[in-house]
Amino acid sequence: HSVAVLGAPFSKGQKRRGVEHGPKAIRDAGLIERLSNLDYPVHDFGDLSFQYLEKDEPYMHVPFPRTVGRANKLLSGAVRNAVGAGHTTIMLGGDHSLAIGSVEGHARQCPDLCLIWVDAHADINTPLTSPSGNLHGQSVAFMLKELQNKMPELPGFSWMKPFLSAKDLVYIGLRDVDPGEYDILKDLGVQYFTMRDIDRLGIQRVMEVTFDHLLSRKQRPIHLSFDIDAMDPSLAPATGTPVNGGLTYREGIWITEEIHNTGLLSVMDLVEVNPDLGASREAVASTASMAVDVIASSLGQTREG
Numbered sequence: 001h002s003v004a005v006l007g008a009p010f011s012k013g014q015k016r017r018g019v020e021h022g023p024k025a026i027r028d029a030g031l032i033e034r035l036s037n038l039d040y041p042v043h044d045f046g047d048l049s050f051q052y053l054e055k056d057e058p059y060m061h062v063p064f065p066r067t068v069g070r071a072n073k074l075l076s077g078a079v080r081n082a083v084g085a086g087h088t089t090i091m092l093g094g095d096h097s098l099a100i101g102s103v104e105g106h107a108r109q110c111p112d113l114c115l116i117w118v119d120a121h122a123d124i125n126t127p128l129t130s131p132s133g134n135l136h137g138q139s140v141a142f143m144l145k146e147l148q149n150k151m152p153e154l155p156g157f158s159w160m161k162p163f164l165s166a167k168d169l170v171y172i173g174l175r176d177v178d179p180g181e182y183d184i185l186k187d188l189g190v191q192y193f194t195m196r197d198i199d200r201l202g203i204q205r206v207m208e209v210t211f212d213h214l215l216s217r218k219q220r221p222i223h224l225s226f227d228i229d230a231m232d233p234s235l236a237p238a239t240g241t242p243v244n245g246g247l248t249y250r251e252g253i254w255i256t257e258e259i260h261n262t263g264l265l266s267v268m269d270l271v272e273v274n275p276d277l278g279a280s281r282e283a284v285a286s287t288a289s290m291a292v293d294v295i296a297s298s299l300g301q302t303r304e305g
């Protein structure tokens, strides 16, 4: 079937400028050409245009709630339409707050989806536990039904309600988890693999256990939300919250090859590429190239020809 590419140039889920240029950096690294070499039609939907609301006072210590909420409402509709049209959909961020709209829109079309979150961070703070207030560190908390009694009514988010169960989520690559997030992960019994777990088990076993956890009872659509900061900063330096000790190139590509081989990938986010944060043009180019390799591998590019 066909692939849709959707650019989401948005940055208000966090405070560092530049991540809104992520989609352009990934495209400039040759994404469309690389996908066209694979054997299905590619539809580039271009970039969404987001409204930046001028009057958008913080709620508690959460900045830009209305702007982030509105952006995700728009993105939700776009992803829902792309999936509904039969496309495997690639959302290019932009910061990780965009996963709220991407996964929500996907879930409206595919309510039985499961979510694989590849990231150095859990992004599961509530507004009450968040150390920064930044919504890119809270995306998963907005999705989970089990957390709705812990979530305040944020202005800008009345268009959605939680839609995901904790058992339908697996994390891979965690290495910078806040205390409040750790408590939530333990309380909810979320399945997660830290970089230490990957060192102990190896990435092949991690993927076997991930698919057993998510797919053994029944096959269903996969939403892959891939934060480029899951990769080691030596491979993806141009990102807002780099953390040492990340995935090797081969671990990252093993993850995406195995997800492709399930035949169940339905929507993928590739977020947090910030071309303004590379120390050199080479650093930006290697980060964007890493993003293209992750996406192409998720869509069937192989290392064996």
Ligand SMILES: N[C@](CCCC[B-](O)(O)O)(CCN1CCCCC1)C(=O)O
Residues within 6 Å of the ligand: 095, 096, 097, 119, 120, 121, 122, 123, 125, 130, 131, 132, 133, 134, 136, 137, 138, 176, 178, 227, 229, 240, 241, 272
């Ligand atoms: N957990 C953090 C980082 C969120 C990163 C979002 B992502 O994954 O999309 O890039 C805070 C991390 N931590 C705060 C204390 C000092 C060290 C960093 C937060 O701000 O919630």
Ligand SMILES: [Mn+2]
Residues within 6 Å of the ligand: 096, 119, 121, 123, 136, 227, 272
């Ligand atoms: Mn993230």
Ligand SMILES: [Mn+2]
Residues within 6 Å of the ligand: 119, 120, 121, 227, 229, 230, 241, 272
């Ligand atoms: Mn991250």
